[in-house]
Structures are given as C-alpha cells and as structure tokens.
Amino acid sequence: MIDVQQLTKTYHDTVAVSNVSFSVKEGETLVLLGTSGSGKTTTLRMLNRLTEPTSGKIFIDGKSILSQPPEGLRRNMGYVLQGYGLFPHYSVSENIAIVPKLLKWPKEKIRKRVDDLLYKLQLPPDQYRNVYPNTLSGGQKQRVGLARALATNPPILLMDEPFGALDMLTRFAIRKEFKELDELKKKTIILVTHDVHEAFDLGDKIGLMDKGKMQQLAAPPELLFHPANDFVKSFFKQHLFQLEWQSIRLKEIWNDLPEAGNDIHATLSGGHSLWEAMKELAKSNAPVYVSDEKTGLRKEVTFEHLKIAIQKQKEQN
Amino acid sequence: MEEQQSLWQFMVQQSDKLWQQTITHIGLTFTALLIAVLIGLPLGVIIARRQKFAAAVLGFAGILQTIPSIALLGFMIPLLGIGALPAIAALFLYALLPIIRNTYTGIKEVDASVVDAAKGMGMTDGQILLKVQMPLAMPVILAGIRTATVINVGVATLAAYIAAGGLGEFIFGGIALNNTNMILAGAIPAALLAILFDFLLSLLQRMQLKKMRRLIVVLPVIVTALSSFYVFSATDKTLLAGFTPEFMGREDGYLGLKSKYHLNIRNVVISDAIMYKAEFEKKLDVISGYSTDGRLKEYGLVTLKDDKAIFPPYYAAPLVRKEILEKYPELASVLNLLAGKINDSIMTELNYRVDYLKQGPEKTAKDFLIEKGLFRRPQNGNKGTVRLGSKIFGEQYILISIYKMLIEGYTNLRVETKTGLGGTKICFDALINNQIDLYPEYTGTGLLVILQAPKQQVAKLMGNKDSVYQYVRKEFKKKYNLTWLSPIGFNNAYALMMRKEQAQQLNIETISDLKRYTDRE
Numbered sequence: 132m133i134d135v136q137q138l139t140k141t142y143h144d145t146v147a148v149s150n151v152s153f154s155v156k157e158g159e160t161l162v163l164l165g166t167s168g169s170g171k172t173t174t175l176r177m178l179n180r181l182t183e184p185t186s187g188k189i190f191i192d193g194k195s196i197l198s199q200p201p202e203g204l205r206r207n208m209g210y211v212l213q214g215y216g217l218f219p220h221y222s223v224s225e226n227i228a229i230v231p232k233l234l235k236w237p238k239e240k241i242r243k244r245v246d247d248l249l250y251k252l253q254l255p256p257d258q259y260r261n262v263y264p265n266t267l268s269g270g271q272k273q274r275v276g277l278a279r280a281l282a283t284n285p286p287i288l289l290m291d292e293p294f295g296a297l298d299m300l301t302r303f304a305i306r307k308e309f310k311e312l313d314e315l316k317k318k319t320i321i322l323v324t325h326d327v328h329e330a331f332d333l334g335d336k337i338g339l340m341d342k343g344k345m346q347q348l349a350a351p352p353e354l355l356f357h358p359a360n361d362f363v364k365s366f367f368k369q370h371l372f373q374l375e376w377q378s379i380r381l382k383e384i385w386n387d388l389p390e391a392g393n394d395i396h397a398t399l400s401g402g403h404s405l406w407e408a409m410k411e412l413a414k415s416n417a418p419v420y421v422s423d424e425k426t427g428l429r430k431e432v433t434f435e436h437l438k439i440a441i442q443k444q445k446e447q448n
Numbered sequence: 449m450e451e452q453q454s455l456w457q458f459m460v461q462q463s464d465k466l467w468q469q470t471i472t473h474i475g476l477t478f479t480a481l482l483i484a485v486l487i488g489l490p491l492g493v494i495i496a497r498r499q500k501f502a503a504a505v506l507g508f509a510g511i512l513q514t515i516p517s518i519a520l521l522g523f524m525i526p527l528l529g530i531g532a533l534p535a536i537a538a539l540f541l542y543a544l545l546p547i548i549r550n551t552y553t554g555i556k557e558v559d560a561s562v563v564d565a566a567k568g569m570g571m572t573d574g575q576i577l578l579k580v581q582m583p584l585a586m587p588v589i590l591a592g593i594r595t596a597t598v599i600n601v602g603v604a605t606l607a608a609y610i611a612a613g614g615l616g617e618f619i620f621g622g623i624a625l626n627n628t629n630m631i632l633a634g635a636i637p638a639a640l641l642a643i644l645f646d647f648l649l650s651l652l653q654r655m656q657l658k659k660m661r662r663l664i665v666v667l668p669v670i671v672t673a674l675s676s677f678y679v680f681s682a683t684d685k686t687l688l689a690g691f692t693p694e695f696m697g698r699e700d701g702y703l704g705l706k707s708k709y710h711l712n713i714r715n716v717v718i719s720d721a722i723m724y725k726a727e728f729e730k731k732l733d734v735i736s737g738y739s740t741d742g743r744l745k746e747y748g749l750v751t752l753k754d755d756k757a758i759f760p761p762y763y764a765a766p767l768v769r770k771e772i773l774e775k776y777p778e779l780a781s782v783l784n785l786l787a788g789k790i791n792d793s794i795m796t797e798l799n800y801r802v803d804y805l806k807q808g809p810e811k812t813a814k815d816f817l818i819e820k821g822l823f824r825r826p827q828n829g830n831k832g833t834v835r836l837g838s839k840i841f842g843e844q845y846i847l848i849s850i851y852k853m854l855i856e857g858y859t860n861l862r863v864e865t866k867t868g869l870g871g872t873k874i875c876f877d878a879l880i881n882n883q884i885d886l887y888p889e890y891t892g893t894g895l896l897v898i899l900q901a902p903k904q905q906v907a908k909l910m911g912n913k914d915s916v917y918q919y920v921r922k923e924f925k926k927k928y929n930l931t932w933l934s935p936i937g938f939n940n941a942y943a944l945m946m947r948k949e950q951a952q953q954l955n956i957e958t959i960s961d962l963k964r965y966t967d968r969e
Contacts (some may be wrong), residue, residue: 206569210565216566233569
C-alpha cells in the first residue's frame with residue numbers, strides 16, 4: 132500500500148533523514164519510534180509532503196505521490212498532530228467537517244458523518260457539536276482531532292505523537308479506546324512516537340530510528356529478542372522487563388496454564404498480553420481466569436505461571 | 449465683543465458648518481483608512497509570507513510615520529495640489545504602518561500547529577490565509593486599524609491647512625482669532641470622533657473569536673460605507689477662493705465680504721504658508737493675503753481694489769516714545785526722511801528681496817537708501833543711544849535696518865536694535881515699559897488690537913486712511929504718551945489677490961468685479 136524507497140531529507144548541511152526505506156501493508160500499523168531529532172517526524176511529514184524530500188521515492192498504491200498536487204494527496208490522508216491543531220475559531224462540528232467541505236460533500240452528508248463520529252468517539256453530538264475547542268479537555272480535543280482526521284474515512288492515517296500532549300492517565304484511556312475503535316481497524320496507519328510502550332501497544336511493526344537512519348524495522352518481539360545492532364539493544368534495555376511482558380500473549384503460553392472450571396468468570400481472553408494479566412492480578416491478589424475466544428475453555432493465571440512463561444520464552448530465543 | 453457667547457450657542461449657530469465639517473472629517477479619515485487597509489493588509493500578508501521583504505517594507509512605512517504631519521502635507525502640494533486628494537494621500541501614508549505591522553504580526557503569531565493542521569488537511573495557501581490565518585489574526589489586525597483610525601482622526605484636523613476641510617477649520621480659525629469657542633467647537637467633536645471610533649473598533653476587537661470569520665466580510669463593508677460619506681465636491685466653473693482660517697472669522701475678512709459685498713464665492717480654508725503657492729499653481733483663483741507680501745511679486749499676483757472699503761488701512765509708521773523725541777529733537781526729522789518714500793509695490797519688492805532672494809535686511813536696506821540717494825556713512829557718534837524694536841517678520845527687519853542707517857548716518861546717536869519681539873503685544877509692552885524707544889507699527893493694528901476701538905468708531909473710520917491715522921495718533925498721545933510719526937507710505941492690509949493674467953483675462957479689478965464670476969443663485 133505504502134512503499135517508501137531511499138527517502139532522504141537534508142537541510143543545508145544537516146541530514147535529517149538518511150536513506151530510509153519501508154513499506155506498509157494495507158490495514159497495518161507502522162510505528163516510527165525514536166528520540167527527538169531521530170528523523171521520525173520528518174519522515175512522516177514527507178508522506179503527505181508537508182516536507183518535500185531531498186531525494187527518494189514514495190508510492191501509494193503503486194503511484195508516486197511526488198507527481199500529484201499535494202493538496203489532493205493530503206485530503207485523502209487523515210492527519211493527527213500532537214498539538215491537536217484544532218481551529219480555535221471553528222466549533223467541534225465545523226472542525227470535523229473541514230475536509231468533507233474541502234471535498235464539497237453535500238451538507239446533509241457532512242452533518243450525518245460528524246454526528247456519527249462524535250457518537251463513536253463518545254462525545255454525545257447534542258452536547259459537543261457546537262462547543263468550541265477552548266472548552267474541551269485534552270482528551271476531548273484529541274478525540275476531536277481524531278474525528279477530524281477520520282471524517283472522510285481516508286484509507287491512510289498519519290499520526291504525529293497523537294497522545295503526546297496528554298497526561299499519563301488520559302493517555303492510557305484514550306489509547307485503549309483508540310485500539311477498540313472500529314473506524315481504525317481497517318486503516319493503514321503510520322504513527323510517530325517517542326514512547327516505547329505506546330509503540331509496542333499499537334504497532335504491528337516498529338521502525339526504530341536514530342540520527343536520521345532506520346536502525347531496525349520489525350515486529351515488536353523481534354526487536355526485543357533479536358536486536359539488529361547495539362543501539363537497538365541498549366535502546367530497549369531500560370524498558371526490557373515491561374516490554375517482554377507486553378510482547379507475549381496469553382494464548383502463546385496457553386499450554387503451560389492449568390485448566391479451570393468452565394463456569395468460572397473470566398476477565399481475560401487469549402489475546403491479552405502477560406502484562407495485562409499481571410495488571411489484573413495486581414488488582415485482586417487472587418488468581419484470575421482467562422478464556423479462549425474460540426473454545427470458551429477457561430484457564431487459571433497466577434504470577435508464578437507468568438514468570439515461568441517469560442523464563443521459557445527467553446530460553447527459547 | 450458685544451456679548452460673551454457660550455460654546456453651545458456657538459455650536460448651535462454654526463451647526464450647519466459644524467455638521468459639514470464633521471462629515472468631511474469622517475470622510476477624509478475613512479477614505480484614507482479604506483485605501484490604507486486595501487493596500488496595507490495585502491502588503492502585511494505578503495511580508496508575512498516572504499520574510500525577506502519584511503524589514504524593508506516595515507522600515508519604509510516606519511520612516512513615513514516619522515515625517516511630521518504638517519511637513520507631509522507640505523510635500524503633497526507639489527505632487528497632488530490642494531484639497532481632499534493630498535490630504536487623503538497623507539492620511540493614507542500615516543495609516544499604513546500600524547496596518548501593515550499588525551497584519552504581519554497577527555499572521556506570524558497564529559499558532560503554528562493550527563496552520564500545520566490546515567495544510568495537512570489539504571487546504572490550499574489561499575484557503576489557509578482566508579479561513580485560518582486572517583480570522584485568527586483579526587484581533588491583532590483590528591488593533592492596527594484602530595490605531596490607524598485614531599491617528600487619522602487626529603491628523604485629519606491638519607487637512608484644513610491644505611483646503612481639504614474638516615474640523616481643523618474651526619480649530620485653526622479659532623486659534624488665529626483667539627476664539628476659544630471656535631477652537632472647542634472643532635476640537636471637542638474631533639476628540640469625540642476619535643473616542644467613538646476607538647470604542648466601536650474595540651467592540652469589534654473584543655468580539656469572540658468565532659465571529660471573526662464573519663468580520664472578514666463585514667469590516668470592508670463598514671469602512672467603505674463610512675468612507676463613502678465623503679463625496680468629492682463637484683468642480684464647477686466659478687472661481688475658487690482660498691482663505692486662511694483667521695480671514696474666515698474676521699469682520700474685516702470673509703464675514704465682511706459676505707455682508708458688505710454680498711459675495712458668495714466658492715471657498716476653501718487653507719494655511720497661509722501654502723496659499724500663495726497654491727494660487728500660483730492655479731489650484732485657487734482668489735486668495736486672501738497681505739498687500740506687501742513678497743510672494744505677490746514672486747508669483748505674479750495682483751491685489752483687487754477694495755472698492756467698498758471693508759479692509760481697514762494698515763499704514764506703517766514709526767511709533768516713538770515722546771521722551772526720546774524731546775531728548776534728541778533731531779530724531780523726528782531723521783525718521784521722517786522715510787515718510788512717503790515706500791509705496792506698496794516698493795515694499796513688496798523689498799520683501800521679495802529678503803524673503804525670496806535671501807539678500808538679508810541690511811543689504812536690502814542699504815541698497816534701497818543708495819537708490820533713493822539717502823545713504824550716508826555712519827558718523828560713529830556718541831551722543832546717546834536709541835533702541836529700535838521690531839516684530840518677528842521680514843518687513844519689520846527691513847524697516848528698522850533702514851532707520852538704523854538713517855539715524856547713524858544723519859545724527860551723532862548710536863542705535864541698538866532689539867529684533868524679533870514676538871508680536872504686537874510684546875513690542876508694544878516693551879515700548880511703554882521703556883525697554884525700546886521705537887518700532888514700526890501699523891495704523892490698523894493700533895486701532896483694532898491696541899486701542900480696541902468700539903465697533904461703531906471703527907465703522908466710521910474704516911474707509912479713510914487719514915482719519916484712521918489721525919484717530920490713532922490722537923488716542924496714543926492721550927492714553928500712552930506715544931507719538932506716531934509720518935506714515936512711510938505703504939499699506940500692508942488684507943487684500944484679495946489673483947494671478948495677473950487671469951485678472952486681466954476676466955477683466956477683474958475690484959472685489960465687486962468678482963461677483964460676475966462667483967454668484968451661484
């Protein structure tokens with residue numbers, strides 16, 4: 132779907148992005164991870180030509196984007212930024228309607244779509260439609276920013292530190308919502324973040340960048356267990372414990388867990404990570420139960436089981 | 449002054465004029481403002497986008513702002529003549545800086561992430577400007593327009609100097625005539641206009657951000673509507689007069705022209721400093737001037753005969769302390785050597801040499817005395833000292849230079865000169881307080897300013913130069929123990945003047961002749 136080849140951006144003598152290549156399949160989420168100055172945001176901004184590449188090629192569905200007028204390109208990509216970028220002089224519904232209006236949608240269609248999105252993002256339309264951004268909380272602004280990017284249901288979504296301006300608690304809550312949002316499930320998403328947990332939480336693939344170069348581009352567990360170089364290894368070292376726990380799903384250790392009765396209430400499913408299981412355990416100090424989505428079989432999870440599983444995973448690699 | 453008039457009475461009595469001046473004032477202000485917005489706003493937008501021009505454009509507009517307003521109006525005359533056009537041009541230049549600067553700043557200050565988002569959503573540059581940058585910059589831009597408006601209301605009072613009308617007519621007329629009511633009748637409405645427009649614009653400025661989008665449409669409409677108040681007066685074929693603010697308010701001026709001559713001449717109010725030039729450049733046909741002004745010669749003007757005698761005679765003569773004449777009996781005859789020697793055209797010529805040929809009063813005086821065969825080398829005597837005073841303009845400097853040479857050439861007395869005594873009051877006070885011994889004074893000034901003769905008395909004397917002279921001579925002797933010696937010969941009175949060719953072409957010699965070309969029934 133998106134194919135980036137040898138993308139380079141230099142400012143005078145400074146190289147911001149150097150020879151970066153990657154491709155993203157339809158429906159996939161690629162997270163560009165790195166510290167500030169790593170070139171991740173510049174890379175993202177070249178995808179909708181807010182920054183023009185010095186050299187390299189970008190194809191979307193096989194067509195080079197550098198030969199199209201940038202405005203048309205941008206209207207077909209959702210764009211969410213860290214500072215939200217909401218128009219302070221536009222109401223919530225007007226903010227969301229910006230791109231549909233640029234594309235000259237009929238009024239009624241715009242109205243319906245706006246209400247639909249507000250509803251899905253848990254901003255009751257009757258309450259929020261006509262308010263102005265300055266009255267919204269950070270989380271609400273972020274939802275409006277997301278709704279605005281989704282308004283015309285573009286196949287591609289570019290997100291630049293979308294949760295960066297939120298406090299920790301809100302960030303987790305919104306991220307959770309974000310993962311569960313139907314609208315986002317089929318999108319091809321490229322997301323920029325400096326937050327390792329966010330990258331592991333959301334990315335199908337993670338591209339770790341440093342000094343303008345792509346250090347490693349891989350699925351999350353691979354980055355942890357098969358780092359491509361010393362930079363990748365040391366970058367994740369400090370986060371290693373939590374990341375390991377996040378990168379493994381309960382269904383992967385299914386066979387090592389004891390069976391439990393089928394009438395026991397299960398709070399977890401096979402898709403949850405060991406990290407989430409541990410959080411659940413920490414709540415009650417009692418065993419928690421996991422059910423298999425397909426078979427409905429229940430199994431018991433304790434902290435001991437989890438630790439053994441991690442140990443096993445390490446040995447295997 | 450028969451009765452002290454209240455400000456309110458004055459304003460009611462002059463309500464027509466006041467209303468018309470106010471409308472003109474608003475018209476000038478907003479026409480200039482409209483043009484400044486039309487040019488300044490796009491300029492501000494351009495320099496916000498092309499940073500490299502910003503310093504140059506802002507610097508240039510800043511320099512314009514530092515030119516004193518009266519000087520800027522002066523610069524406009526050779527380029528645009530007189531009237532509304534140069535006034536609007538000058539006001540426009542003043543309004544430019546705050547508008548350009550605030551547009552520039554306003555756009556620069558728009559939150560970068562908002563502009564980034566707009567761009568990222570696929571808005572074109574034009575859409576970003578109109579839908580995002582302009583509305584968000586609008587409070588700052590409005591602050592600039594507000595500043596420009598207040599500046600313009602203030603500077604527009606000076607438009608009266610170049611015949612563009614407005615409330616300055618009352619203000620400067622009042623200052624010239626020492627009429628406080630008249631000053632206030634112009635100054636108070638001007639101040640109120642400034643306060644009113646400032647307030648209205650502050651309301652717009654404080655309007656909530658969300659309404660700013662509509663303002664982009666509404667604002668030009670409002671400004672255009674206000675500026676359309678001003679309709680350039682249709683030019684017709686009758687003669688156009690330019691009168692100083694002082695002349696407009698004087699009985700021996702415009703009021704007399706109306707009451708005695710029944711002259712309804714189309715006129716504009718204009719500053720004395722530029723009136724002659726404007727006449728020369730054919731922007732005006734008739735002006736009110738002084739009959740011995742050097743500029744008459746410079747610009748080839750002729751004075752019209754005051755056939756109904758509304759202008760009192762201003763014959764110049766030495767005004768001397770009686771004691772000094774008794775102490776040095778030879779003085780009177782020496783001073784009287786000049787009696788009758790300088791007529792209007794000679795005085796005009798002498799003024800011309802000093803004011804335009806920049807010859808210096810001493811040289812001019814010496815040349816004149818040599819031409820007349822009156823010059824004698826100074827005797828360098830030490831019999832005593834005579835102190836001569838003069839008012840602060842060229843003609844007086846010439847006269848006391850001549851007197852100095854005569855006294856030092858014909859007697860053993862020495863002369864000490866005290867030139868540049870501000871005005872009539874200062875000269876006269878110096879004389880009666882024994883600070884000076886003599887200075888040249890004018891009979892009309894003696895009659896109207898010093899003696900402040902009653903109106904009936906003035907009316908009786910008016911037409912006859914000799915009776916005015918005799919009257920002031922008698923009264924000064926009685927009241928102040930001062931002596932008027934024989935008149936020098938010229939009459940530096942108010943006069944209406946025209947260009948020589950035009951006067952000949954239209955066959956106009958007297959003020960009454962003017963009526964053939966001015967009456968609009």
